[in-house]
Amino acid sequence: MNFVKPQTISPTPSLFRTAPKRQKVDFVGEISQKSNWETLPIKISTENVSVFYGNFQALRNISINIPKNRITALIGPSGCGKSTLLRSFNRMNDLVSNVRVEGQILLDGTNIYAPNIDIVDIRQRIGMVFQRPNPFPMSIFDNVAYGPRLYGINKKHVLAEIVERSLRQASVWDDLKDKLNQSGLALSGGQQQRLCIARALAVEPSVILMDEPASALDPIATMKIEELMENLKENYTIVIVTHNMQQAARVSDFTAFLMIDEDKSGFMVEMGTTEQIFTNPRNKQTEDYVSGRFG
């Protein structure tokens, strides 16, 4: 038989503590420790980046670190320059006349605006997916093989491997494997967008920029894109611009909030883990924006 020692009660004055003791509990707990971005390797880093369209300053002194193999969301009201910032990451803004970029944008530590940089190489390493699915008016196969062919790959079996791998990575292989010769334009919106993602993946980039990739899609197709992003981040660094804050909250690990100043130029208010930005933002402007009271 087990005997349990009777519990003795200490003298009554010590029954209760008298002085309140405060213990701080980290609200976001373990999750925030996992994604401690101070220690994560950085894929893209900007230092005091300002972007001008002629005399108009679209972005002002943006300094941001994009962690490698994570999803970073850029949010903010229309006109705050988030798309401009995204496009400056792969020098898409070069296509706009009168554009001028000041400051540095480092990809793996190399300034992509340095004079000796090969823009084609930059765009191979940083793929882009746009708001509206924009497959080329050609077959599904040729859409995906388009980039590799540009880089000189012409052997059919190599291209076939690339097409299959890319479509698989974009979670659309099972849907499309039996109709690779059909036009990409004949697909549903969601399939077209995943085809465009496969096309971006075909040239083996390390970064994927997404400019509102699901805003033209229905909820099911949107969910598929979001799941796809989660799978892709294992191998790619993803930066997404989205107006849909719930989407930013669902898919991203980090969120940067941009705002418009009185002179209409965009600036970064706050960047943090997505958990922090959506549960306890540090800045009042961020709070007002994410809780839907501004913008």
Next chain:
Amino acid sequence: MPRQTLDREIHHLQDEVLLLGSMVEQSMLNAIDTLKHRDLPAARRVYKEDDLINEKRYAIENRVLILFATQQPIAHDLRLLAAILEVITELERMGDYAKGIAKINLLIGKDDIQLPIREISRMADLAVMMLHRALSAFITEDVQMAYRIPQEDDLVDELYNEIYRKNVENMIANPEDIDQTNYVMWIVHNIERMADRVTNICERTIFIATGELLEIDASDDEWDDEDSL
């Protein structure tokens, strides 16, 4: 203000939390009153009216869940609504303490029993006052007040300890009164627990305002280490 619906609903919910708080306060005061006057029919009413407190709690919880689903509250709104869920749980449990006291009154029945009613009343008044102020702080998000209120729990604990000592002495001196003394212990234990739970409401007030989940370890019946047991 583009979120008029959410804001309106939140204000309505805050009113409902205050209403639930008033019901709990009244229930505790009524329970003590019935004890004071040994009014058994009134005690039966207090016991039964706890159902209303429970219903109100579930109505508020339901409303909060609907807002989560339909309005997707974020940041401060999210913290506030999550805190409301916690606070109404605390309030409902406090209602149970009042119900428990009414039940003890009914168990004592028509037995002649000497209750330290003055001390019990004083304890209940203090606990109800703490709750009232804690709910004010909760609604106004007054962090300073939320830090101060748990310290007042010491007064409740002092009274509890005083009654406890007297009860132990009474049990030793009059072992035949152990049942009755035990009733007294349960009554004051319920009041003491109510005051403890006020601390939890204060913690949620701090959480809403600052986003920090703090444990204000005031007078909860936890010990620093096992050696003190």
